[in-house]
Amino acid sequence: MMAAFGQVWQIARLTFLEAVRQRFFNFLLLLSLALIGSAYFFRQFDFGPQELRFSADFGLGGIMFFGSILAVVATAQLFFGEIENRTALTMLAKPVRRWSFIAGKLLGVSLLIFVFVGLLTAVLGAYLWWRQGEYISAWHTAKLAGEQPTEFPGEMRVQFAGLAVNALLQWLKFSVLAAITMLVASFSNTNLYTVVVSFFIFLICQLQYIAHDAWAGIQSPLLAGLAWLLGKLFPNFQLFAVGELLVFPTAIPVPAGAVATAMGYGILYLVGFTALAVGSFRSREI
Amino acid sequence: MKIDRSSWWWRKGRAMLAIFASLLAAGVAAEPLQDSAWSEVRSRQPELKSNLHDLSDNLGQGMLLGVLGGFRTVLADFVWLQSYSYWVQHDRPDTEATIQLAGTLEPDMILYWDEGSRKIAYDIPHWRMQELEQDQESPDPARRAAAEKEVQQSMEEQAQRGISLLDRGLKFHPDNYILLRDKAMIYQDRLQDLPDAAENWRLAAATSNSPFFAAREYVELLLQMGERREAYDYLRQLYPTLPPDAPEAQKGVISDWMRALENLLKIPHDNSPQFAPPPGWKPDPNAVYMPELFQEIGK
Numbered sequence: 001m002m003a004a005f006g007q008v009w010q011i012a013r014l015t016f017l018e019a020v021r022q023r024f025f026n027f028l029l030l031l032s033l034a035l036i037g038s039a040y041f042f043r044q045f046d047f048g049p050q051e052l053r054f055s056a057d058f059g060l061g062g063i064m065f066f067g068s069i070l071a072v073v074a075t076a077q078l079f080f081g082e083i084e085n086r087t088a089l090t091m092l093a094k095p096v097r098r099w100s101f102i103a104g105k106l107l108g109v110s111l112l113i114f115v116f117v118g119l120l121t122a123v124l125g126a127y128l129w130w131r132q133g134e135y136i137s138a139w140h141t142a143k144l145a146g147e148q149p150t151e152f153p154g155e156m157r158v159q160f161a162g163l164a165v166n167a168l169l170q171w172l173k174f175s176v177l178a179a180i181t182m183l184v185a186s187f188s189n190t191n192l193y194t195v196v197v198s199f200f201i202f203l204i205c206q207l208q209y210i211a212h213d214a215w216a217g218i219q220s221p222l223l224a225g226l227a228w229l230l231g232k233l234f235p236n237f238q239l240f241a242v243g244e245l246l247v248f249p250t251a252i253p254v255p256a257g258a259v260a261t262a263m264g265y266g267i268l269y270l271v272g273f274t275a276l277a278v279g280s281f282r283s284r285e286i
Numbered sequence: 287m288k289i290d291r292s293s294w295w296w297r298k299g300r301a302m303l304a305i306f307a308s309l310l311a312a313g314v315a316a317e318p319l320q321d322s323a324w325s326e327v328r329s330r331q332p333e334l335k336s337n338l339h340d341l342s343d344n345l346g347q348g349m350l351l352g353v354l355g356g357f358r359t360v361l362a363d364f365v366w367l368q369s370y371s372y373w374v375q376h377d378r379p380d381t382e383a384t385i386q387l388a389g390t391l392e393p394d395m396i397l398y399w400d401e402g403s404r405k406i407a408y409d410i411p412h413w414r415m416q417e418l419e420q421d422q423e424s425p426d427p428a429r430r431a432a433a434e435k436e437v438q439q440s441m442e443e444q445a446q447r448g449i450s451l452l453d454r455g456l457k458f459h460p461d462n463y464i465l466l467r468d469k470a471m472i473y474q475d476r477l478q479d480l481p482d483a484a485e486n487w488r489l490a491a492a493t494s495n496s497p498f499f500a501a502r503e504y505v506e507l508l509l510q511m512g513e514r515r516e517a518y519d520y521l522r523q524l525y526p527t528l529p530p531d532a533p534e535a536q537k538g539v540i541s542d543w544m545r546a547l548e549n550l551l552k553i554p555h556d557n558s559p560q561f562a563p564p565p566g567w568k569p570d571p572n573a574v575y576m577p578e579l580f581q582e583i584g585k
Contacts, residue, residue, distance in 0.1 A: 045370065050397035054363055057392070061360025153495050187301070206355040209324065232313030233306070236320055238356055242327050248394075250330065258326040265319040272312040276305055283301060 004100050011096075011104025012111060015078055019112045025074060028066050029116060035062040036124050049135045049156040052128055056158065056247050059124035063117060063170060070116055071174040072198045075109045075181040080191040089286055099278040106175075106182055106274055113174045121167035128158045155249050162246025165259060169243035172266035176235060177202055179273035186280040204230070205237040212236060235269045331358075344387050353391060362392035373405060376413045382406055382447070389454060399455030400464050407448025407472045414440040445476035466490035467500065480511050488520075498528065498535045505543070518547040522561070530564040538567035545569075 019025055039055035047054055082088040082105075092101060139152040181198040188194045208231060215227035242262045245254045290296060345353065345361075352361055369384035385402035392398065414437060415422075421433035452469045459465060470486035473479040487504035490496055501524050508517040521544050528535040541563040548555050563569075 045367075047397055047401075050395060050400075053395055054366075054397065057359035057395075058363050061357055061363070064356065065360075183305070187298075203351075203355060207351075209328075210354065212320070212324070213328070229310075232317070233309045234313075235316070236324060239320060239323050239327060241331075241356060242323055244359070245327070245330055254326060254330075258323045261319050261323040265316055265323060268316050268319070269312065272308065276308055280301060280305065283297065 004097060007096050007100040008104040008107060011091075011101060012107035015105050015108025016111045018081075019074055019078060019108065020115070022074070022077070024077065025070065025112065025116075028070055029119070032062055032066040032116075032120050033123060035059070035066075036120060036127065039127060049132075049139075049153070052132055052135070052156060052158055053248055055131065056124070056128060056163075059120070059127070060166070060244060060247070063120050063124070063167075066120075067113065067117055067170060067174045068177060068202055071109070071113055071177040072181050072195055072202065074112060075105075075178045076185055076191050076194040076198065078109060079105060079182065079185040080194070083286065092286065098282050102182060102186070102278045102281050103274065106179055106277070109178045109182075110171075110175045113178065114171050117167050117171045117174065121163060125158075125160055125163050128163075129160070132158055157249065159247060159249060162243075162248075165246050166243030169240045169259070169262060169266070172263060172270065173237055173240040176266055176269045176273060177205075177237075179270055179277060180205075183273050183277040183280060186277045186284060201234065202237070205234050208234045208236045209238045235265070239265055344383060359392050362388050362395065362398070365391060366395075366398060369402075369405075373409070376416075378410050378413060381410070386451065389451065393455065393458040396455070396459065396462060396464055399452055399459075400468055403448040403451045403455075403465075403468050403472070406451060407445045407476055411437065411441040411444045411476075441476055445472050448472050448476075461493050463490050463493040463496045463500070466493065470503070474507070480507050483507055484511065498532070502536070502540075514547060514551055518544065518551060518553070521547070522556075526560045537564045538569070541567060542569050 036059045039058050042051055042054055042058075045051075082091070082101075088101065092098065135156075136152045143151075177198070180201050181194060184197045184201070185194045188197065211227040211230040215224050215231060218224040218227055239262050242254060242258050246259070345365075349361060352358075365384050366388040369381055369388060372380040372384055385398065385405065388395070389398045389402060418433040418437055421429050422437070424430050424433070449469055449472055452465050452472075455465050456462065456469075466486050467490045470483045470490055473486060474483035477483075484504055484507035487500055487507060491500035491504055501520075505517045505520060508514075508520070521540060525537070525540055525544065528537045528540060530537055541561075544561065545555065547553075
């Protein structure tokens with residue numbers, strides 16, 4: 001068993017190294033960093049301390065957008081790279097189990113996503129830290145001059161721990177998306193098909209909440225059944241938005257239980273989709 | 287086509303059915319987790335259902351999908367930036383529409399309500415004024431009067447629109463000082479509606495992060511409306527809460543106002559310690575804060 005886990009780790013390590021050398025990953029990373037960096041130009045709009053929330057929304061939106069592209073495209077590319085180059089055949093001819101191959105690939109992609117989300121969150125956090133520091137300092141200067149009687153408003157302060165928790169939740173969401181992509185790849189024949197289908201599934205998962213919210217209110221039993229089925233077949237990706245609520249203080253604090261529940265939900269689906277991808281890949285002819 | 291256990295259809299069909307059944311089982315198993323965390327997220331998201339049609343018209347189908355698909359806040363950022371470009375071009379309908387839309391998409395952002403209401407209530411009437419500049423300077427009195435009337439009408443309409451936007455924002459942030467202050471200022475400066483302005487200054491002064499001057503604005507308006515007794519009672523409540531060492535609280539000035547009002551209303555001076563002037567305070571005979579008040583008592 002330990003040998004199998006060793007194999008998983010080796011495959012994950014190689015997958016990660018291969019992925020970080022890919023132009024696609026580096027291009028996406030640079031693009032995302034440029035997007036976060038462009039928040040600097042919001043200063044000219046003179047938003048005041050609200051600029052912090054504006055920049056945070058902008059940066060988090062960028063991480064979500066590019067992260068989902070990375071999770072789908074990198075997973076499909078790395079999987080079909082092994083199939084098309086026939087390295088999968090060589091690898092599986094050795095005493096490497098199919099589940100180790102899938103689990104290793106997914107772990108490698110998950111590490112890649114972790115680095116991507118972690119790096120972008122760190123850059124966003126550093127930017128917000130700098131801007132917040134400037135606003136607090138300006139606020140105190142105004143206070144000393146008698147122009148500003150109160151402390152820098154608490155509701156405008158960035159909660160950096162919340163930003164980190166949000167990054168963790170986003171990473172988990174993208175890992176589930178990578179596992180979904182791996183499941184699609186395990187039975188499809190082309191990279192393009194996998195990418196397109198996975199994006200559609202991603203869209204359904206993002207919109208699943210509409211079915212989840214609507215089914216109880218639908219009159220037609222057929223439509224209600226369909227909405228119920230949709231709500232059960234696909235995970236609700238908007239659940240991970242609980243992390244975004246942690247970045248700035250809210251009137252009613254988000255309970256820690258909600259974050260833990262979202263994490264548990266993500267882990268459940270991550271394990272579930274990985275198991276399905278393994279099951280499907282076992283019957284695949286290579 | 288024969289379907290037996292070795293056929294492609296049988297194998298693929300069985301695999302698909304297994305995936306389907308597993309996902310369904312996972313969905314049912316995860317439901318309690320989903321329900322508890324989802325209620326937290328949902329309760330803090332704006333209700334977009336009622337105005338989906340408007341959103342679809344303003345954003346287009348693609349963007350609407352983005353909004354529903356979790357890109358709501360970042361799209362609100364883009365809509366706000368778009369409103370800037372309309373504002374620069376003095377495009378009234380699109381400026382207003384994008385401001386309203388940004389607020390709908392991201393009601394947590396105070397900026398959209400605060401700055402949006404100011405653009406609607408103060409900037410747009412000025413654009414109209416600029417458009418009618420020639421008419422306002424016309425030698426023809428009828429043309430001049432018509433232009434004046436239109437400018438006045440535009441000011442009132444836009445002020446009401448600005449207040450409506452702030453009211454929408456206040457539904458999400460009922461105790462927000464900035465929004466209440468903006469509302470008070472529009473009532474005061476644009477509509478000359480002193481009772482409503484005073485009421486909003488009072489509410490603004492009662493918020494937790496209110497600057498001290500909000501309470502003074504309220505009192506000044508009460509005095510302008512002749513509500514001296516109400517002003518005095520409010521000052522008596524306010525005075526003990528003011529810190530003696532914060533110059534911006536102007537505790538000494540408030541002490542002078544209370545004395546002046548006691549004289550005006552023929553109320554005996556209250557010499558209890560909680561109403562004593564701050565240490566070292568010397569009443570300013572040239573106080574300019576309340577000229578009408580001080581004139582009346584002969585200072």
